[in-house]
Amino acid sequence: MEKYLLKIDKLIMTGFIDQTEIFTDFEFSDYFSDFEYIYNELFKIFEFEANKYSLINFYLIYKNAFNNNAYAGFNKNTYIIKFTSGLVVNVVNRTLKNDELIEYNKRHEKFSKYLDIPVERLIYQFCFLFTFYHEFAHLLQFTKSDKFYELDEESVLNTYEKEKHYQEIDADTFSSIQLARHISQYCRQHFSDSMLEISVEYFTQIICSNLYYYISNFEHSESEIYYYERKHPHPFIRIVNILNTINSYLKIDINLVDKNVKPKNQLLPIFSEIEALKLNQVYSNYNFINYKFELPANIEKIVEYLNNIKSYKSQNFNSALEIYNKNII
Numbered sequence: 001m002e003k004y005l006l007k008i009d010k011l012i013m014t015g016f017i018d019q020t021e022i023f024t025d026f027e028f029s030d031y032f033s034d035f036e037y038i039y040n041e042l043f044k045i046f047e048f049e050a051n052k053y054s055l056i057n058f059y060l061i062y063k064n065a066f067n068n069n070a071y072a073g074f075n076k077n078t079y080i081i082k083f084t085s086g087l088v089v090n091v092v093n094r095t096l097k098n099d100e101l102i103e104y105n106k107r108h109e110k111f112s113k114y115l116d117i118p119v120e121r122l123i124y125q126f127c128f129l130f131t132f133y134h135e136f137a138h139l140l141q142f143t144k145s146d147k148f149y150e151l152d153e154e155s156v157l158n159t160y161e162k163e164k165h166y167q168e169i170d171a172d173t174f175s176s177i178q179l180a181r182h183i184s185q186y187c188r189q190h191f192s193d194s195m196l197e198i199s200v201e202y203f204t205q206i207i208c209s210n211l212y213y214y215i216s217n218f219e220h221s222e223s224e225i226y227y228y229e230r231k232h233p234h235p236f237i238r239i240v241n242i243l244n245t246i247n248s249y250l251k252i253d254i255n256l257v258d259k260n261v262k263p264k265n266q267l268l269p270i271f272s273e274i275e276a277l278k279l280n281q282v283y284s285n286y287n288f289i290n291y292k293f294e295l296p297a298n299i300e301k302i303v304e305y306l307n308n309i310k311s312y313k314s315q316n317f318n319s320a321l322e323i324y325n326k327n328i329i
Contacts (some may be wrong), residue, residue, distance in 0.1 A: 023062035072138030075151040095124035137171035139321035174320040176245035209273035
């Protein structure tokens with residue numbers, strides 16, 4: 001973690017962040033290898049994305065906190081993404097150290113042998129990828145202003161702000177597209193053209209169903225569906241948008257289209273896999289409302305809400321999705 005510590009020293013010298021806020025005691029943590037691995041892999045992506053969008057001073061740090069949270073911050077042309085140490089520990093425990101998930105994933109062995117990676121480790125990676133890209137999207141949103149901004153993923157305020165909902169839905173959509181691109185890339189690298197279509201479909205089912213449970217840990221997941229309330233959108237509405245975005249993008253991904261791969265709509269298989277995970281009690285802290293009843297009853301309102309929020313034009317922030325569309329590589 002020498003690279004991490006050197007960058008942190010530089011950041012502290014700017015006065016942007018207090019040293020006591022940063023988690024650095026890796027050598028005393030049972031999760032040292034995970035902190036190191038996550039930082040190294042995500043920072044490679046951070047460097048690539050930052051260069052693509054001309055972000056100069058950028059930092060990825062661990063915040064010394066036990067809760068599940070992530071932050072995006074901007075100040076004086078400095079861009080920061082923070083993961084709490086608690087988020088890392090939680091994801092590791094829910095994936096790599098989850099005996100129920102490991103046992104359940106034995107049914108995916110024929111698939112995982114092509115990837116040379118256990119399925120639970122794949123899920124672990126995609127949880128962090130989703131959070132990283134979501135926070136990176138916030139950084140792109142901040143580029144419209146030179147003011148100080150910091151957003152986190154816990155909705156402390158109950159007051160509804162359309163702009164806040166817009167920022168979260170826009171960031172989720174941006175992140176979902178990046179995940180879909182990773183799914184496409186993984187499958188193209190590990191499967192022959194003859195297996196590509198079914199591998200994309202199967203991969204999507206695994207990742208999306210487990211993302212469903214990851215997002216069920218977000219604040220207010222257990223509450224009844226709300227629309228124009230609180231600072232953040234209801235996590236159930238967010239996951240509906242996320243799953244639909246991933247599913248829709250894979251149908252138009254040029255790398256798949258060029259190979260004449262046309263993945264079928266995976267929403268029903270995804271929800272079947274969600275149900276199988278639930279029946280096998282893979283995740284003990286499942287917080288979502290009963291989607292089998294709530295989704296059909298609320299789908300029209302959810303679609304109406306999403307269309308309303310996505311059509312919003314902010315005077316203070318960019319749309320990360322619009323910036324992405326102008327910089328597709």
